[in-house]
Amino acid sequence: MNVLIIGCGYVGSAVAKYWQQKMTLVITVTTTTPERVLELENIAEKVVVLQGSDRAALESALHGQDCVLLSIAPNRGISYADTYLKTAQTVSEILKKSSVKQIIYTSTCSVYGDKNGALVDEETPTEPRNENQKILQETEQVLLTELKDKLRVCILRLGGIYGENRELVKIYSRVAGQTRPGDGSEPSNWIHLDDIVGAVEFARHYHLQGIYNLVDDANLLNREVIARVCETHNLPQVTWDNSQPSNRNYNAKISNQKIKDAGYKLIHPQMIF
Numbered sequence: 001m002n003v004l005i006i007g008c009g010y011v012g013s014a015v016a017k018y019w020q021q022k023m024t025l026v027i028t029v030t031t032t033t034p035e036r037v038l039e040l041e042n043i044a045e046k047v048v049v050l051q052g053s054d055r056a057a058l059e060s061a062l063h064g065q066d067c068v069l070l071s072i073a074p075n076r077g078i079s080y081a082d083t084y085l086k087t088a089q090t091v092s093e094i095l096k097k098s099s100v101k102q103i104i105y106t107s108t109c110s111v112y113g114d115k116n117g118a119l120v121d122e123e124t125p126t127e128p129r130n131e132n133q134k135i136l137q138e139t140e141q142v143l144l145t146e147l148k149d150k151l152r153v154c155i156l157r158l159g160g161i162y163g164e165n166r167e168l169v170k171i172y173s174r175v176a177g178q179t180r181p182g183d184g185s186e187p188s189n190w191i192h193l194d195d196i197v198g199a200v201e202f203a204r205h206y207h208l209q210g211i212y213n214l215v216d217d218a219n220l221l222n223r224e225v226i227a228r229v230c231e232t233h234n235l236p237q238v239t240w241d242n243s244q245p246s247n248r249n250y251n252a253k254i255s256n257q258k259i260k261d262a263g264y265k266l267i268h269p270q271m272i273f
């Protein structure tokens with residue numbers, strides 16, 4: 001099987017390494033950065049330098065592929081529209097007439113927007129709160145509607161990503177001892193990198209299609225996670241200032257029941273502090 005990973009950053013590289021070690025897949029990956037080619041040649045058969053909006057380059061990279069993982073995130077100074085939307089539009093145009101059988105896209109739970117902390121599942125309407133969230137919602141829609149009936153489209157809506165080299169303590173050490181706006185009562189919704197890799201492979205192997213949330217079982221509030229990180233690593237605790245509005249970009253408790261019902265077993269159901 002030939003697989004193409006469009007966007008080989010933190011998530012894409014981990015999936016490429018896993019596929020290279022455990023599966024008999026022929027892996028091609030993309031980067032926008034020529035300086036990364038040497039490094040990526042260690043985890044893929046072929047490395048292509050391209051922008052997701054470059055139709056000719058993408059058409060050539062997609063030729064002969066069976067499965068595509070789309071896992072892009074904006075580089076510094078580049079807009080969400082130029083990154084997510086233009087890539088999704090270009091990929092969709094090409095995939096409509098290609099041999100690719102499945103695309104797996106790593107989206108985000110933030111598309112749910114502000115649900116006042118309520119439990120949401122994949123049937124809950126998304127409610128983008130800002131321009132970037134609108135772009136992310138539109139990106140999902142482009143893939144789902146343009147490619148409907150043409151190939152399997154699997155959208156994994158990820159919680160906050162942590163894992164090797166992106167540990168919670170690295171993420172939160174700079175807020176330790178500070179006062180944060182709000183009361184930290186929003187659900188935190190995290191997912192470990194190992195489970196992203198596990199779920200991508202599960203989606204590929206079992207030909208999943210449709211939207212699947214991907215978060216762990218921890219069900220902790222934002223303030224509980226930060227308190228546990230500070231406690232575990234002997235950092236000064238954060239205080240909360242309820243007189244200021246929270247700066248969290250979404251507020252919903254994400255259900256992971258659908259992917260579990262499909263048979264996926266979380267590697268890290270509880271968080272690693």
Ligand SMILES: NC(=O)c1ccc[n+]([C@@H]2O[C@H](COP(=O)([O-])OP(=O)(O)OC[C@H]3O[C@@H](n4cnc5c(N)ncnc54)[C@H](OP(=O)(O)O)[C@@H]3O)[C@@H](O)[C@H]2O)c1
Nearest residue numbers: 007008009010011031032033051052072073108158160161
């Ligand atoms: N961070 C979180 O907590 C979080 C939460 C929920 C969902 N997500 C989603 O998870 C996914 C993976 O995130 P990540 O942490 O792996 O991101 P990352 O490490 O920043 O990697 C992003 C990759 O996208 C590539 N890229 C950027 N612009 C591109 C373009 N215009 N065309 C083609 N490729 C482009 C980058 O190329 P270069 O190699 O040139 O840098 C890089 O390889 C993203 O879709 C993100 O939205 C993240």
